[in-house]
Amino acid sequence: MTVVEPRLTLERRLLREHAIVIACDEVGRGALAGPVAVGAVAVDAVRARRRVPEGLRDSKLVPEARRPVVAERAAGWVQASAVGWATAAEVDAVGIIRSLGLAALRAINQLRDQGVVPEDGIVLLDGNHDYITPAGGSGLHVRPVVKADRDCASAAAASVIAKVA
Template identity: 40%
Template sequence: MDYPDFSLELSAYGHGASRVAGVDEVGRGPLAGPVTAAAVVLDPDKIPDGLNDSKKLSAKRRDVLYELIVAQADVSVAHASVEEIDEINILRASHLAIERAVQGLQSVPDYLLIDGNMIPRGLEIPSAAIVKGDARSVSIAAASIVAKITRDRIMRDLANQYPGYGWETNAGYPSKSHKAALQNLGVTPHHRRSFKPVHNILYQG
């Protein structure tokens, strides 16, 4: 398995940066729940072994790495709500969550490595958009782990309040059972009304 490394961060250091944050978000595709972003500034001398794209790690390994990241790095997590997603669209909402995560860091970073192909327009810090960044940069990989763990925990909590939708396992994504539950149980306050499967149920006929 190929692992991300610290080369993009070192390149930024070489151009005068001293605090480089990796940034990633999770939760664009679900029908329910917030979109969540994390920003992480790793200590170059305390980089946990085995950092990788959160989707390539087992749940157990993610949990172990999450605890190490939170203990050893400057970490900030932020969200955009379902209401914000419906009001400004999921892309802008995900960018809003990213902007909030960066603003929440203990110290302002001087360079950002952002997963994806777009830089949120609200960021005023020099940034690079890195396609498949969570497989290339350990800082982005760390952010992907933190964002996923945090959002999954939120969806498990919501699953206890609204049983039957399977959020404890599908995290709000449009699984077959989740879509069936929408039809059978109806729309909750945590569903994204601007998303087609939810919108169609609310306004069918």
């Protein structure tokens, strides 16, 4: 099996038009029996010029024992990182898609608390569906990208950070 190494190609392109890229990826969606989490990281042009941290991949491709070290490297590489949660009760009450949106907005608001201005950037969302805008993220520019967690270093960072949390 060939392991695809995430790159910064898309982020660098997006940073020509936006001050910041916020990458989001969810974890915990498969089980549907517990909470779900969405990791979010902010990458600016300075970080997008840096080398991708060693071992960074989609969290599903990083061996469990190595994830904490890779997550620590990823958190040190990005401008800011956060994990937002939606509880199992919220999933039961409003459904998985709405819960993912709530968790993503909570993570993005944590980035805001760290000095990131999400409205100045673009949200790179792993997947093919924007679940952030319908949850209340109408002021955000959201771009879903299929396999972003595999191909984009920022989304891989969000993936690993969320998985470790």
